[in-house]
Amino acid sequence: MTSSASTRRAAAGGRADPTRSSASLRHRLAERGVDAGLLMLVPALIFTLVLFVYPFAYGLGLTLQPTAGSQARYGGGLFANYVGFFTDPFIFDSIWITMRLALPAALFNVVAAVPVAFKLRGRFRGKRLLTTLLVLPITLGTVLTAQGLLIFAGRQGWLNRFLIDIGLIDAPLQLVMNYTGVFLSLVISGFPFSFLLISSYLSGIDPSLEAAARTLGANWFERFRRIILPLLAPGLATTFILTFVLAFSVFPSARLVGDAGGETRVMALMAYRSFAEQIDYPMASTIAIMMGFVELVVIAVVLLWRATLFKGPTGGKG
Amino acid sequence: MLLGPSGCGKSTALNCLAGLLPLTHGEIHIDSERVDTQPPERRGFGMVFQNYALFPHLTVEKNVAFGLAMRKVSREETRRRVAEAINLVKLGDHVKKLPGQLSGGQQQRVAIARAIVLEPRLVLMDEPLSNLDAKLRLEMRTEIRRIHQSLGLTTIYVTHDQEEALSMADRLVVLREGRVQQVGTPQELHDAPVNWHVADFMGYRNTLDVTVTEIEPAASGTGTRAARVDAGGIPLSVTAMDDLRPGDGGRLAIRPEDLTALGGGDQPRGGNVLDAEVSVVEYHGREFSVGVVNPAGATWHVRSLFAPEPGDAVRLTVDPRRALLFRDVDRLSPDEADLEEARA
Numbered sequence: 001m002t003s004s005a006s007t008r009r010a011a012a013g014g015r016a017d018p019t020r021s022s023a024s025l026r027h028r029l030a031e032r033g034v035d036a037g038l039l040m041l042v043p044a045l046i047f048t049l050v051l052f053v054y055p056f057a058y059g060l061g062l063t064l065q066p067t068a069g070s071q072a073r074y075g076g077g078l079f080a081n082y083v084g085f086f087t088d089p090f091i092f093d094s095i096w097i098t099m100r101l102a103l104p105a106a107l108f109n110v111v112a113a114v115p116v117a118f119k120l121r122g123r124f125r126g127k128r129l130l131t132t133l134l135v136l137p138i139t140l141g142t143v144l145t146a147q148g149l150l151i152f153a154g155r156q157g158w159l160n161r162f163l164i165d166i167g168l169i170d171a172p173l174q175l176v177m178n179y180t181g182v183f184l185s186l187v188i189s190g191f192p193f194s195f196l197l198i199s200s201y202l203s204g205i206d207p208s209l210e211a212a213a214r215t216l217g218a219n220w221f222e223r224f225r226r227i228i229l230p231l232l233a234p235g236l237a238t239t240f241i242l243t244f245v246l247a248f249s250v251f252p253s254a255r256l257v258g259d260a261g262g263e264t265r266v267m268a269l270m271a272y273r274s275f276a277e278q279i280d281y282p283m284a285s286t287i288a289i290m291m292g293f294v295e296l297v298v299i300a301v302v303l304l305w306r307a308t309l310f311k312g313p314t315g316g317k318g
Numbered sequence: 319m320l321l322g323p324s325g326c327g328k329s330t331a332l333n334c335l336a337g338l339l340p341l342t343h344g345e346i347h348i349d350s351e352r353v354d355t356q357p358p359e360r361r362g363f364g365m366v367f368q369n370y371a372l373f374p375h376l377t378v379e380k381n382v383a384f385g386l387a388m389r390k391v392s393r394e395e396t397r398r399r400v401a402e403a404i405n406l407v408k409l410g411d412h413v414k415k416l417p418g419q420l421s422g423g424q425q426q427r428v429a430i431a432r433a434i435v436l437e438p439r440l441v442l443m444d445e446p447l448s449n450l451d452a453k454l455r456l457e458m459r460t461e462i463r464r465i466h467q468s469l470g471l472t473t474i475y476v477t478h479d480q481e482e483a484l485s486m487a488d489r490l491v492v493l494r495e496g497r498v499q500q501v502g503t504p505q506e507l508h509d510a511p512v513n514w515h516v517a518d519f520m521g522y523r524n525t526l527d528v529t530v531t532e533i534e535p536a537a538s539g540t541g542t543r544a545a546r547v548d549a550g551g552i553p554l555s556v557t558a559m560d561d562l563r564p565g566d567g568g569r570l571a572i573r574p575e576d577l578t579a580l581g582g583g584d585q586p587r588g589g590n591v592l593d594a595e596v597s598v599v600e601y602h603g604r605e606f607s608v609g610v611v612n613p614a615g616a617t618w619h620v621r622s623l624f625a626p627e628p629g630d631a632v633r634l635t636v637d638p639r640r641a642l643l644f645r646d647v648d649r650l651s652p653d654e655a656d657l658e659e660a661r662a
Contacts, residue, residue: 211338212371214358215442216385216432226384230375310375312418 062285070283081286091270091287095294098248098266101179103298105186106244110236112187113194117202118228131199135192145188146256149176153184181257182264186250190243197242201235202228230310237306241299248295267291319487320476323519327496328476329368332442335474336365348439359388364433364471366443370425372417378404378428379413385436403435406465423454430462434469441473447482459486480520484508492516510542510559514569514644522571522642524618530566530643533558545643550614555588555638560645569646576640579608579622580633588638594618596626610634 066080076083153175160172251268258264275284337358407427511517532546598609
């Protein structure tokens, strides 16, 4: 008796509430995007869980299970790996070594790609050929690039032989097996990437904006500085982040055309050393996690700067 | 005012004037100064683009001030002139907004303010109203006319809308396929188009191919003369705009508002009577716009004060002075056609 009365009250309350929709639950859920179509996400979700979330969590767990050797060497109990990472200069310095490579390389790729993309904007004969040539290095693996660099720029490479033959230099230039070699390899693989991205960002800027600036009396420099650059800047930030991440995780070229023990002892190499040479999985995981952390910090800084920029549509209608 | 159908070269002409497109041949002079060799940034023209081309990352104020900044105008003067221009286009409340936060009409005003703040010797407008809805277009038309009259800046305005052209222009240039067809005041073009293409474009939507039977000898002064034509067995009194002889083929052009349906007691004007059958009736407020099919099978547009039923037979009449007879340009030899256009 009492229960049926309360049900009736609830029903009356439901009718009285004007904001309550009379539509079925399924309809209301669908309005918020919850419907059977969500099932299509399941494969992707499983994929992410199995191939990303689980290994990542596992790796994170590994970092807190230091080997007896690490614990004895660095102390700090559970956190021995992290203590080691921050106190052992041999490991910790690899952050700066990697930064010293990745930051200038990413910056160079972005800065050098802007004028090239700018020049290749219009339509002209041979544009497709030129673009293909510029983008081709993406398809080459890092190993192939490294081998090419060794053959071309090594001590006995074509470049040095040519320069000596024409009498420009006396001794071969040291272009590989050091910082320069890795930097060149990062530019070869990263430049086409930033060129492609920047080209597409540039093509999103309505050409009539530049025409308008011209009729208002702006020369090419003013047009670039006041119109193109501000509109392109968010795209440049994104491009920088992507090429930076690519360069930061440099591994094959650091080993093949770099000085793996010294100048180009990058973080990826250190992680690999722990993993394959010292069979210290927990330390390798720690270095990998810290790599991700450092990248995140740089990305966060760039994104914070990007947030201050105009990011609206760049079409003519504003 | 440059007027013409799409693809006739009016925007191209404007872009050439602005220097955004190169000339293939010829020269452009302004007040006997050659300008086609100067880059666009030195010509000092103001241009209003069809899509406005406002700088999306700059506020209204900065958009308007852009040209002044390029000319290194002092900060004090910039502020004064920007405020003046913004007041002129009535955007005082929106100076700090970005273009993306404005409506189409407001963006249009910013574009105009940006062009006129420089007080350029020439303002170029490329179909500035074509992206606006009908109501706003009428408002902005008046607005542009008002701004034009208050500043007195020489303006070249491109449009494909003959109504817009007639209401705003001091002088009109009609283009077709890259060639000038006629230059004149709106009234001249409206009342006396030089050929049937111009007539067609000026709203003479009803055309009829006829044969000349009689034609008055050329009267001095005006180029027009009365003529009698045969329209598939129906004799009509018309006004010839071209030099035609009896037996020549010609094309008759009549505006919808001049071709009216005859009510029961009305007298046909000038004895001109045409029979047709009603196919579509549209209500236009004060009167009805009626689509009729003439005996030849072509659709005509006429005005009527009463609403006929579709399928009704109607009798149409037209004032002989408002039925213009042209030479059919298409039937001329290419040389003659060139000559005709050169003369126009």
